[in-house]
Amino acid sequence: MLNIVQISKEFGRGDQAQTAVQNVSLTLQKNEIFALVGESGSGKSTLAEIVIGLQQPTSGSIVWQEEAGLNWGKGRSRTRKRMSPWKVQMIFQNPDRSLNPYWKVKDIVSEPLVLQQVSRAEAGIMAAELLERVKLPLSLMEKSPSECSGGQKQRIAIARALMMAPSLLIADEITSALDPSTEEEILNLLRSLKDEHQMAILYITHRLESISGFADRMAVMKAGTIVEEGTVERVLSNSQNTYTRDLIKACFYV
Template sequence: MVEMAHIVKRFGQPPAAAAVDGVSLAIRERETYVLVGESGSGKSTLARILVGLERPSEGEVRWFPPQPGSAFAAHGHGKGGVPSSPVQMVFQNPDRSLNPYWRVQNIIAEPLVLQGMARREAYALAGGLLEQVRLPRGLLLRRPSECSGGQKQRIAVARALALRPRLLVADEMTSALDPATEADMMQLLMDLQWDSGMSILFITHRLDAVHGFADRMGVMRQGRIVEEGEAASLLRQPSTAYAKALLAACQYT
């Protein structure tokens, strides 16, 4: 579905160190690909390149079938004339990604309005999107400050789903949640994937959060993917010392 080929990202001119250093990976249809690694390993930078928020210094992102323009700019129309986008992102901190002055209704509807849908129609769809993430329509008129942390992340997911993405990128989205809320969120993502057929790129530094969730997994360190494989096999028997250390920290080995 999407392939990242030989991606390099430098912040500054060579010989500046590369935040992402020659990464290639592919994400398949209906797949959950989990990217793990410590803070500063380049995971979030790679995600921002995938969604079009950063330009790579080298390499390219290829969509199959091809998308017109960049991943971030490529929009079309899906079922029922609803605007669609190949990729959407849910960020780590909803307090920074959700407009604190807007009501939930506005937050969810805005991507649709920006793609040309009438505001009244977008508001009508917002309630259904909220229900998809298992929140009551009564939250539509609240502001983010009136919602819990788990509710705010679900609102962010609902906003991402508004454009019916083929790929949902979740960047450390459960890192601030308590274990029970995190487990509920992971189950929600699996159910949404089953219903919609979308793929998921899930980024985390915690392997204990993805056991039983991932189809394939990549381990990232110092800007490079140092190990990749089927998740069950990698969790059971990693081949690199770094992956073994990550697993040991989560008591898998």
């Protein structure tokens, strides 16, 4: 669905210039879970922000494949740069910064539809449905995020993202602040939602141990470049790269 083509991103100029992403190319398929792993500062979030359009790359391009069934008219190229014909949603690491603390959960989850001129009553019904789908009690509807646990807050963020029926969901370190059992619940939830909603997930994490049995394919980033890419099964069992092998050792044998 998406080709990331030789993307580079530099921050700052002259002596201060720093390359956050360097010549990265990746392809994301429909309905797959793609894990992007790598240590802190390796450029994962920057790449994700470029994909969703929050940042402009210094060079390279993001090429969206035409969505099946969408008619761009005769003679249009099969691919379309910049604007995505697919809906993309992103969930961030810190729900306290992405969820408005003064709003009720029902308004937070309803907001994307209300912004699209759907009536509050109708959006509220959808919000209740999505809360159920992310396995949250309906009693949370009238509460504020401060009354919810960390895991609940990330489920609220997931529900809000699903309101837009995205074809690609980008999840950037969304389980980093959660305990391992809550993390596992969230990953199971994402996996079943992916099947129900037929969406692709770009899952960003520095925790390699969490992606086995969850993601389909993966790429390992180091200092802005992709050092290895493949199916999760292949990379975890038979990595061809010393850096990846060190990362695996550090994650699995502490």
